[in-house]
Amino acid sequence: MSMTADYLELSDVRVEFDGFRAVDGVSMTVLQGDLRFLIGPNGAGKTTLVDAITGLAKATGSIRFGRSDLLGRPVHRIARLGIGRTFQTASVFEELSVLQNLDIAAGAHRGPLTLLRARTAVPATVEEALETVGLAAHRERKAGELSHGQKQWLEIGMLLVQNARVLALDEPVAGMSADERQATGELLHAVGADRTVIVVEHDMDFMRAFADSVTVLHAGRVLAEGGVTDVQADPRVQEVYLGTSGSRGEVA
Amino acid sequence: MLELVDVHVGYGRATVVHGASVSVPDGGVAAVLGHNGAGKTTLLRAAVGLLTPTSGRILLDGVDITRLRTNKRVHRGLAYVPQGQQGFPQLTAAENLQVVADAHPAARIDDVLDLFPALRQVLARKAGLLSGGQRQQLAIARALLTGPRVLILDEPTEGIQPSVVAEIEQTITSLTEAGSLSVLLVEQHVGFALAAAQRYYVLASGRVTSTGEGGTEAHDTVRAAMAI
Amino acid sequence: GNRVDDAGDTAAESCVDTSGDSVKIGFVNSLSGTMAISEKTVHDSLQLAAQQINDDGGVLGKKLEVVSEDGASEPTVFAEKAGKLTGDDCVAALFGGWTSSSRKAMLPVVEGAGSLLFYPVQYEGLESSPNIFYTGATTNQQIVPALDYLAEQGAKSLFLVGSDYVFPRTANKIIKQYAEAHDIEIKGEEYAPLGHTDFSTITNKVRQAGADAVFSTLNGDSNVAFFKEYRNAGLSADDMPVMSVSIAEEEVEGIGKANLEGQLTAWNYYQTVDTPENEKFVEAFRAEYGDQRVTSDPMEAAYTSLFLWKEMVEKAESFATDDVRRAADGVTVDAPEGTVTVDGDNQHIAKTSRVGEIGSDGLIHTVWDSGEPIEPDPYLKGYDWAGELADG
Amino acid sequence: MTGKAVGGNVRRSLPTIAGFAGIAVALLVVAPSLLSAFRLSLLGQFVCFAIVAVGIGLAWGRGGMLTLGQGVYFGLGAYVMAMHMKLDDAGPGGVPDFMQLYGSGEVPWWWEPFRSPLVTLVAVVAVPGIVAFALGWAIFRRRVRGAYFAILSQALAAAFAILLIGQQTTTGGTNGLNGFRSFFGYDLFDPVNKRMLFFLASATLLVMLLAAWQLHRSRYGELLVAVRDQEERVRFLGYDPAMVKTVAYVLAAVMAGIGGALFVPIAGIISPEDVGVVPSIGFLIGVAIGGRSTLFGPALGALAVAWAQTSLSESFPSMWTYFQGALFVFVIAFLPGGLAALSGRRPLRRRRHGGDADPTDAAPAREEASV
Amino acid sequence: MDAFSSQLFAGLSLGSVLLLAALGLALTFGQMGVINMAHGEFIMAGAYTAYVVQGVVGNAGVSLVLSIPIGFVVGGALGVALEATLLRRMYHRPLDTLLVTWGVALILQQLARDIFGAPNVDVRAPAWLSGNVDLGFAQVSAARLFILVLSVAAVAGLGALLKASSLGRRIRATVQNRDLAETVGVSTRSTDRLTFFIGSGLAGVAGVALTLLGSTGPTLGTNYIVDAFLVVVAGGIGQIKGCVIAAFGLGLIQATFEYSTTASLAKVGVLVVVVVFLQVRPQGIFSVRTRSLV
Numbered sequence A: 001m002s003m004t005a006d007y008l009e010l011s012d013v014r015v016e017f018d019g020f021r022a023v024d025g026v027s028m029t030v031l032q033g034d035l036r037f038l039i040g041p042n043g044a045g046k047t048t049l050v051d052a053i054t055g056l057a058k059a060t061g062s063i064r065f066g067r068s069d070l071l072g073r074p075v076h077r078i079a080r081l082g083i084g085r086t087f088q089t090a091s092v093f094e095e096l097s098v099l100q101n102l103d104i105a106a107g108a109h110r111g112p113l114t115l116l117r118a119r120t121a122v123p124a125t126v127e128e129a130l131e132t133v134g135l136a137a138h139r140e141r142k143a144g145e146l147s148h149g150q151k152q153w154l155e156i157g158m159l160l161v162q163n164a165r166v167l168a169l170d171e172p173v174a175g176m177s178a179d180e181r182q183a184t185g186e187l188l189h190a191v192g193a194d195r196t197v198i199v200v201e202h203d204m205d206f207m208r209a210f211a212d213s214v215t216v217l218h219a220g221r222v223l224a225e226g227g228v229t230d231v232q233a234d235p236r237v238q239e240v241y242l243g244t245s246g247s248r249g250e251v252a
Numbered sequence B: 001m002l003e004l005v006d007v008h009v010g011y012g013r014a015t016v017v018h019g020a021s022v023s024v025p026d027g028g029v030a031a032v033l034g035h036n037g038a039g040k041t042t043l044l045r046a047a048v049g050l051l052t053p054t055s056g057r058i059l060l061d062g063v064d065i066t067r068l069r070t071n072k073r074v075h076r077g078l079a080y081v082p083q084g085q086q087g088f089p090q091l092t093a094a095e096n097l098q099v100v101a102d103a104h105p106a107a108r109i110d111d112v113l114d115l116f117p118a119l120r121q122v123l124a125r126k127a128g129l130l131s132g133g134q135r136q137q138l139a140i141a142r143a144l145l146t147g148p149r150v151l152i153l154d155e156p157t158e159g160i161q162p163s164v165v166a167e168i169e170q171t172i173t174s175l176t177e178a179g180s181l182s183v184l185l186v187e188q189h190v191g192f193a194l195a196a197a198q199r200y201y202v203l204a205s206g207r208v209t210s211t212g213e214g215g216t217e218a219h220d221t222v223r224a225a226m227a228i
Numbered sequence C: 001g002n003r004v005d006d007a008g009d010t011a012a013e014s015c016v017d018t019s020g021d022s023v024k025i026g027f028v029n030s031l032s033g034t035m036a037i038s039e040k041t042v043h044d045s046l047q048l049a050a051q052q053i054n055d056d057g058g059v060l061g062k063k064l065e066v067v068s069e070d071g072a073s074e075p076t077v078f079a080e081k082a083g084k085l086t087g088d089d090c091v092a093a094l095f096g097g098w099t100s101s102s103r104k105a106m107l108p109v110v111e112g113a114g115s116l117l118f119y120p121v122q123y124e125g126l127e128s129s130p131n132i133f134y135t136g137a138t139t140n141q142q143i144v145p146a147l148d149y150l151a152e153q154g155a156k157s158l159f160l161v162g163s164d165y166v167f168p169r170t171a172n173k174i175i176k177q178y179a180e181a182h183d184i185e186i187k188g189e190e191y192a193p194l195g196h197t198d199f200s201t202i203t204n205k206v207r208q209a210g211a212d213a214v215f216s217t218l219n220g221d222s223n224v225a226f227f228k229e230y231r232n233a234g235l236s237a238d239d240m241p242v243m244s245v246s247i248a249e250e251e252v253e254g255i256g257k258a259n260l261e262g263q264l265t266a267w268n269y270y271q272t273v274d275t276p277e278n279e280k281f282v283e284a285f286r287a288e289y290g291d292q293r294v295t296s297d298p299m300e301a302a303y304t305s306l307f308l309w310k311e312m313v314e315k316a317e318s319f320a321t322d323d324v325r326r327a328a329d330g331v332t333v334d335a336p337e338g339t340v341t342v343d344g345d346n347q348h349i350a351k352t353s354r355v356g357e358i359g360s361d362g363l364i365h366t367v368w369d370s371g372e373p374i375e376p377d378p379y380l381k382g383y384d385w386a387g388e389l390a391d392g
Numbered sequence D: 001m002t003g004k005a006v007g008g009n010v011r012r013s014l015p016t017i018a019g020f021a022g023i024a025v026a027l028l029v030v031a032p033s034l035l036s037a038f039r040l041s042l043l044g045q046f047v048c049f050a051i052v053a054v055g056i057g058l059a060w061g062r063g064g065m066l067t068l069g070q071g072v073y074f075g076l077g078a079y080v081m082a083m084h085m086k087l088d089d090a091g092p093g094g095v096p097d098f099m100q101l102y103g104s105g106e107v108p109w110w111w112e113p114f115r116s117p118l119v120t121l122v123a124v125v126a127v128p129g130i131v132a133f134a135l136g137w138a139i140f141r142r143r144v145r146g147a148y149f150a151i152l153s154q155a156l157a158a159a160f161a162i163l164l165i166g167q168q169t170t171t172g173g174t175n176g177l178n179g180f181r182s183f184f185g186y187d188l189f190d191p192v193n194k195r196m197l198f199f200l201a202s203a204t205l206l207v208m209l210l211a212a213w214q215l216h217r218s219r220y221g222e223l224l225v226a227v228r229d230q231e232e233r234v235r236f237l238g239y240d241p242a243m244v245k246t247v248a249y250v251l252a253a254v255m256a257g258i259g260g261a262l263f264v265p266i267a268g269i270i271s272p273e274d275v276g277v278v279p280s281i282g283f284l285i286g287v288a289i290g291g292r293s294t295l296f297g298p299a300l301g302a303l304a305v306a307w308a309q310t311s312l313s314e315s316f317p318s319m320w321t322y323f324q325g326a327l328f329v330f331v332i333a334f335l336p337g338g339l340a341a342l343s344g345r346r347p348l349r350r351r352r353h354g355g356d357a358d359p360t361d362a363a364p365a366r367e368e369a370s371v
Numbered sequence E: 001m002d003a004f005s006s007q008l009f010a011g012l013s014l015g016s017v018l019l020l021a022a023l024g025l026a027l028t029f030g031q032m033g034v035i036n037m038a039h040g041e042f043i044m045a046g047a048y049t050a051y052v053v054q055g056v057v058g059n060a061g062v063s064l065v066l067s068i069p070i071g072f073v074v075g076g077a078l079g080v081a082l083e084a085t086l087l088r089r090m091y092h093r094p095l096d097t098l099l100v101t102w103g104v105a106l107i108l109q110q111l112a113r114d115i116f117g118a119p120n121v122d123v124r125a126p127a128w129l130s131g132n133v134d135l136g137f138a139q140v141s142a143a144r145l146f147i148l149v150l151s152v153a154a155v156a157g158l159g160a161l162l163k164a165s166s167l168g169r170r171i172r173a174t175v176q177n178r179d180l181a182e183t184v185g186v187s188t189r190s191t192d193r194l195t196f197f198i199g200s201g202l203a204g205v206a207g208v209a210l211t212l213l214g215s216t217g218p219t220l221g222t223n224y225i226v227d228a229f230l231v232v233v234a235g236g237i238g239q240i241k242g243c244v245i246a247a248f249g250l251g252l253i254q255a256t257f258e259y260s261t262t263a264s265l266a267k268v269g270v271l272v273v274v275v276v277f278l279q280v281r282p283q284g285i286f287s288v289r290t291r292s293l294v
């Protein structure tokens, strides 16, 4: 099998908790450069699916990225294969500076000797990421002092320096103001071009503005998949998820 | 109804809100808008008593409650939905509601569940195991269960699916329109916030930089104010 | 610095200052920690002795100036405090210690400093440092007579219970050799960590073994739990008496008279001993510390040790360690327990042995005594059955 | 850019370098000229505790692992050294005195290797290191942490002490091991040699502090803090937090072992009382008082507390316990950053009081996060 | 067979003692997250309460019966005092509570020494609890049987309180999210106090009971504290059920080890068993599952 681009392939993924199937046979393929949105009702299993991909939830079926099978590996090994994620609640290292946060994210492959030495220079990737996520001016601030939105950007920056090939973002713009959402969307578009990106979101305006393709989950199964307009027009999606008013008309 | 007068509040030595005054009209909605980190949550925490202002006063029905403990404020009719889908993770969803009902004899769990039917399916599950949106619905249900006269909502629709968001917005509107409830609302979705609010306040770096009448026509003014 | 094999006098110069009209002595007892229970009482009687000596004009005309240190129930602290008293305070002699580990910890310190320690508690023997005077009983003055007594009473089998440390383990080693030579069967041997409080299993074993008597070297709190359990298990002094060598008067109250009534102990002194010296001692002690206080063997041995030292110094007419040691042999004091005499060869003292029965009044009443002081024999050289030990 | 960062580092390092110089002068010049032989040797013991404290500062202050069992590693180092010294005193093929007295008169096989000075020196580091690695790896891999870890480590200290006490014939039981006459051939009664031991301990402390400094500044130091605050998050960056924690735990154990090994010739004794639950907690108090997450805090705190303990217990023998208790209560409850917090910058307060914590996160994780 | 059944009882009895000592911890540590090292000293306070009450009442039986509720109140009052002065400000850093309460424990111990004297005091057991009861399969000590019954009663009472009553919910809610509990109208301050009162009160009861078995002295509590924490940890923090199983499990293991080896080795053995057990179940017998961390 030869390939030109990375892709993430899930087939028949199931996650069960005490007899309850949170994810119930999901198959999907996400290609590099395709900004895939994952939507669905509360409790549909979106976060659980991300958990399964990143090794946090025990799953059956198969999840492959490139040549590697991800299932059954411990979290940190999956991360080393280039799978990165963010969390619904921003989680950065609050006692460390922005720079240190990024430096740690960049260094999982470092050998013990490098680790035991002090950082003498800022790695180029970190410098780049600081610019990309717009935190260059805040590099020495403790991450705990950042605002909610800045923390979420820092998290994305950490994914970038981590050199993640797959980015799984769980509600990255929740709680952001309209222009912050806009900026984040553009950032995702920029970094997503050569990566495989999955975004879990409930913000339909945001989705409309930035999604390349959409997968809708319902009760642990794929309900619909396709382009933004197709999915929005799907009556089943409207029934279980969108309701009558799908739009707030703010990201214009 | 609820009035915050020149409130200064922060964490430890750092003051985050520098003299904000906000007034929630009787049976109406006041919206607080602002960027991430502006101090919205901080202000609301002061309103319910989770933070103590270094100066300024908080009045409920004209009575100074600045020094009153949070649970006493709640018994006087204040309810709060915190940001971030919080709950009692080790208690089941049902117990999350029951613990509120225990403290409020008049509470009727069935009635609030009618507002969030999706919760009925997960009542026996621990709150910590619920999905983000389920937890948020539970949080609003808990607050309503206290039978509030003033409801303080910190980004209540964050993480909730669109159809339910619409329902929540409707519920808020109908409760306030019935005159039984006043609402202090923090929302990032300016559209809904302004539609519901009689009065808006834009908070920037802990100061109210702009305020005015609510209504959709205020939209452009507010966006301009927030763009600073 | 010196390699070990380099020639040279390595013992520290003594820094004891005797030029003034007072002389310093050091008391080192545990005033905190688990041993404080027992050692505080020794500290009290040492203070009493010092006060009486001072009231009487002191030693060689010099008043005693006492420096007290807390050994904190830890050997390391005993070593440290002994170092401080000898090195910094330059005391003429040290008094104190209780557990064998505290003594072992101080031993190299006093030897290194060329000082003297007076150790007031019965112990396991097999030791004889030139810098320590042992004023409590060694094994042939306590354990061996106790065994003789039991044998005489017809005990054909024993069960050994002890705390898990050096004194009980060594004592039991001796007991086992004695038993072998005297045709006594050892039906069991159990150790509990110091402070152990659950004796149901050990009591079960004791009951099942069904020996004629129990020989207990339990120390401290464990005694309470043991005797309560013993009674709860339906065992009593009538059918299986317990001979203890570490329960003295002040422990009886804490263990509960009801739990102990009729049980046996072996010591050299009881509060009830009938000598004029003891009458004075008990009276003075109570006047000082209150009527409800009792006196016990280690307290008496400590009290006596100070008078022994006084006699040695006055005989030597010097406070210097070497002079005192040379003068020590044959020094005699009429102590509350009776006349005691220092044996200059091994630095122990000749003492009268007693076996007592615990009465319902909480006091211990002598049921047997050796009549006259028994010469100390720390290595049991005078006992054929102890051949192997004696080589140590 | 790079140049600027490095220049900044040097400037930021100045106070630290001054700190090193201050400690070095105080220990190597001032103390020996002012103190009597007894006091100097006492200070030497405290310096050994300070070495242990440096390790605890790393594991607890930086790594968040509240280790209530450092006595175990202190004891391992100390007993290894003590065994060697006992054998050395006994001469080639000889049997240590206490074994003749209480035991079978034969040296058990596991004592034999310690006749060799080289094996002993290696073992002082290796034994605590290996034990800590095995234990730490097993515990951290299974994500035992927070209060679980603390209580488990406390239980280990209790078990270790009981084990030592129970093996009287081979470990000396409650007596411990003492009565040493020489240290690698040097006469321990010689005042000059005693002095040298003090210098040896002080120099070792300085080396350990340097090592800790390097770790604080290193990327590993930053990673350790990250693991302390958000262990799970670190996993998603591709690190194995168990390994990160184990390394700090092993380093702390090795430092404790070295401290123990130096303690033995200076104090002249090691006993189970020095390694159990109480001394293990005792090690923590100095660290807490000095400032657990600072570089010099733990060591200086340990020295200060030990000094205070000795002088207070000399002046008020029965009151010392109250002082000690009050010290614990006061510093931890009201000065969580230790004395260092009084002078320096306050570390950023954790923002996780209840409400800000992740809602899915249960109590155990909050426990971890808080230290 | 007699050996077997009496050892079985010894194990159960030891378990019940552990349970009684640990039950209060299951509440204050398990539910509230406070690592209270002074719990042992609360146990001691209960024991001295029994001593004082006996001094006043005289009759051993009456004083025992009276001491149980009074010991509960004394332990509880100490707990509340501790909570109100120190712990209240430390709920967000639970590991630090361990060190603070250790300091408190030292002080309480020394206080006891100064008030009641260093030596142990004697608390007499009533006649009906000294001696043996024939249970048919084994002769068992009446005092131990009494403690077994007492501990089972305490567990049942506590379990019912936590499970069924609103108090239990309130306690758990408060521990899990203090601020949130306040905002739904729960007075967290009084809930904390009450929880601490009950947890520490149970320590007081344990102390009263322990006078039947062992010494009443300043260090009484220290002997139990490490074991009691192990029970709670092995049971799974926050799990009364787990605490019960762990207590009896450890009691039986210790009794078995002790019978076949020595008391010292048994203690070490139990610790090793717990360490190995936590390898298998790192969160204790009953682990509390939650979703993804961070």
Ligand SMILES: Nc1ncnc2c1ncn2[C@@H]1O[C@H](COP(=O)(O)OP(=O)(O)OP(=O)(O)O)[C@@H](O)[C@H]1O
Pocket: A017, A018, A020, A021, A022, A040, A041, A042, A043, A044, A045, A046, A047, A048, A049, B122, B125, B129, B130, B131, B132, B133, B134, B159, E290, E291
């Ligand atoms: N560990 C668990 N044990 C039991 N049920 C669980 C567990 N984790 C998740 N669930 C349940 O699985 C379902 C899917 O949860 P998930 O968090 O994946 O939903 P989601 O799609 O991310 O929802 P949201 O949009 O609200 O965040 C929910 O009903 C949730 O309650």
Ligand SMILES: Nc1ncnc2c1ncn2[C@@H]1O[C@H](COP(=O)(O)OP(=O)(O)OP(=O)(O)O)[C@@H](O)[C@H]1O
Pocket: A144, A145, A146, A147, A148, A149, A175, B011, B014, B016, B034, B035, B036, B037, B038, B039, B040, B041, B042, B043, B083, D349, D350, D351, D352, D356
């Ligand atoms: N616990 C805390 N300790 C110290 N500073 C804090 C704390 N919580 C918030 N802050 C700071 O206070 C400021 C205001 O925070 P606040 O949470 O009130 O903002 P907000 O307007 O609610 O933002 P968002 O829209 O992201 O929720 C921020 O700069 C933040 O870093």
Ligand SMILES: NC(N)=O
Pocket: C098, C099, C100, C101, C121, C122, C123, C124, C167, C246
């Ligand atoms: N010498 C003793 N009793 O330890």
Ligand SMILES: [Mg+2]
Pocket: A046, A047, A048, A170, B131, B132, B133
């Ligand atoms: Mg989700």
Ligand SMILES: [Mg+2]
Pocket: B040, B041, B042, B083, B154
């Ligand atoms: Mg906010």
